[in-house]
Structures are given as structure tokens and as C-alpha cells.
Amino acid sequence: MALIKFIEENAPQMRAVFEDLHAHPEIGFEEKHASGVVEKLLNEWGFDEVHTGIAETGVVGILRGKGQGNRRIGLRADMDALPIQEISGLPYTSKNPDRMHACGHDGHTTMLLGAAQYLAETRDFDGTAVFIFQPAEEGLGGARRMIAEGLFERLPVDEVYGMHNAPFSELGTARIRKGAMMAGASFFDIHVKGKGSHAAQPNQSKDALVIGAELVGLLQTIVSRNIDPVKPCVLSCTQFHTGSAYNIVPETATITGTVRYFDQEVMDLVAKRMRELCAGLALAHGIEIEVDIRNVFDVLVNEPELSDAYLAAAADVLGAENVSDDGPQVMGSEDFADMSAAVPGAYINVMHGGQAALHNPAFVLDPAILPIGSSIYARLVEHRMPLSKEAA
Structure with missing residues (x-):
């Protein structure tokens, strides 16, 4: 495994962010704590623009690379929790009754933040990275509302990428399915x-x-x-x-x-x-x-070329033998589908272990996945918008 050194060294900091988000879960359109954490960190890391209040609690950060290119890559993470009483027994268990991050959105947010911190430090890419922190993925239409409020008109992207954890699997592997992936x-x-x-x-x-x-x-x-x-x-x-x-x-x-x-x-x-x-x-x-x-x-459809780009970035981190495009077609749904219907997109599953399923009150996200997801996101931006030797 070839984690980005900067991300690996900052893993304890990101772990603390993850535990804080996990302990303070909020359901759709109520993610004030999570959006506050995101806004604060993006500003601390020197993002060029930080937009808040999109779909109530959505946050979008704009980061320009060293190059002068016009390409714009969108990276999206969901922030909301579920109306579940947690029974995981974790030391950082939910402090909010009947609220729990039982789908790992706290981890998704943390992974995107980890990539944001690294890319803000290096800016070794030619173009603009758009970091989309979305509320209300769990059936409340957060993506659809962000789009309706002008997300891609105000902050356009050429392509957009999402990521989800997948338990009951081997840590350090990832998979995608080209075409229709989720129902x-x-x-x-x-x-x-x-x-x-x-x-x-x-x-x-x-x-x-x-x-x-x-x-x-x-x-x-x-x-x-x-x-x-x-x-x-x-x-x-x-x-x-x-x-x-x-x-x-x-x-x-x-x-x-x-x-x-x-x-x-x-x-x-x-x-x-x-x-x-x-x-x-x-x-x-x-x-x-x-x-x-x-x-x-909507049906989540992965654009084939962008799926290959995602696999290449994941292979750079995990090794080619640990990534595949034979992911299953699943009946679960994901509102990233609305974003990838608006602009070309791709969505990957990053695997980890665990004893409980998603949406289960005993679900535990393996924190070891955090620097993996962050490194994949970061490499994806660097691969899709490579910096010329002159700009470097």
C-alpha cells in the first residue's frame, strides 16, 4: 500500500476529526456541527473560496492548483447520519440520542477533508478542485436540492467523483462497476x-x-x-x-x-x-x-472513462492487484446519482472489515480506511489534472 506520506503523517489529526463527527451525528439538513467543522478546516487550510448554506448545510470548497488550467474536478462526500440509537460501544459513541453515523458518512467527510488538507498544502495540479460536502443523502434529496439551488451553475465542474465504504471485505481493496451500479x-x-x-x-x-x-x-x-x-x-x-x-x-x-x-x-x-x-x-x-x-x-451510472481514471488512482495507492471493475450491481440507492446525471461521474467502493452491516446500530467503520480514501481522492485530482514540468 502506497499511502501519500503527508496524509499518513496527518492520520491522527484526521482520526480526531472523524471521532468528533461520529460523536455528534446529525440527520439530513441539520448537519450544523459537521458543516461547521468542514468550513473551519477549509478556511484554516487556505482554500481560495468556501461557500456555505447550499441546501441549508452544504459546504463547497474551491482550491486552485499551481497550474493555470481551466479543468475543474468535483469530489463529493455526504455528511448526514441516520435516526438510529447506537449500540456499538465505541469510546466515541454518539452523544445525540437516536442519531448515529451507521453508514460511515462521518468517514466519507473525513476522507475528503484529508485529501483537501494535502492538496491545499501541495497544490500540485493544473486546474481547480471543487470539494462538495453534501447534506441529506439518506433519502431526503440533498444532492438534488444542491443542484436545484445552482450548485453546478455557480460552481461548475467537468466531472464529479464520489466514494463509499463497504464493510465485510478486505481492507486495502477497492472496486467499481462501469455503467449502472446502484438502483x-x-x-x-x-x-x-x-x-x-x-x-x-x-x-x-x-x-x-x-x-x-x-x-x-x-x-x-x-x-x-x-x-x-x-x-x-x-x-x-x-x-x-x-x-x-x-x-x-x-x-x-x-x-x-x-x-x-x-x-x-x-x-x-x-x-x-x-x-x-x-x-x-x-x-x-x-x-x-x-x-x-x-x-x-436516480439509477447511479458510472461513466466508463472516469471509472478507469478512478481505478488508476486507486491502483496507485493500493496496487493494481487490489482494485477491480467487477463490483456488483446492487439494489441499494445513492443520491450521488443525481450529481453524475448532471455531469459525468464515477463512484467507487473502498473496502474494510467489520462485523455489522451498514444501517445497523452496531456498525463500526474501520478508521484504517481514512488515509486510504484520502489518498485515492488526492491521487485522482493529481492524475486528472497533472501539473506540467514548467508549472512545477
């Missing part, structure tokens, strides 16, 4: 409006609980009976809220969930069948059922 996702809310009654007289009701339970079962048939088996799709009902007492037949029920897909035609068919099933069930029971289906994540 698109739509969230749905279904509101069943029945008729309540005394539990002793259910004949006077139009039982929202029973109708809702029937609907959950029907929804699960869409993928198995309507979607081509060779086209990946997952429909998951994840919440069912109804009832208020032992002796009341509930009048309303709410069902929520997600649909994951790679093909927009598949998503369109799923949405059509969901609405048809809800309409049919409403007619059968003489009630109302409202359906709200909304796109939250």
Missing part, C-alpha cells in the same frame, strides 16, 4: 380511508387494518407476477401504521415503502400496477385509497 428508488405512501367502529361490532366498519393487510399482500405480487424475471426490481413495504386501542376497529391505515429498479419502464409498470390494485381494492370495499409514489434516487 434507482421511488418511495411510496398509501393512505387507506375506511370506516371505524367498536371492536365488538366490526360489521359496522370498513376495517382499514384488514384492507391494508390485504393490500400489503397484493403489492408483493407485482414483482413476482408482472415484472420480467430477468429485470431486477424490489418492492418493499416498510411501515404499516394503524389503530389506537384494543376495542376500536381503525378507520385509517398508512403503508409506506420503496421500489428499487434499474429500468424506468419497470418502475413505470410497478407504479401503474400499484395504482390499479389500490383503485380495485377501494372499489371492492367502498372506501378511498390514496397513493403517492415519488422518485427519490
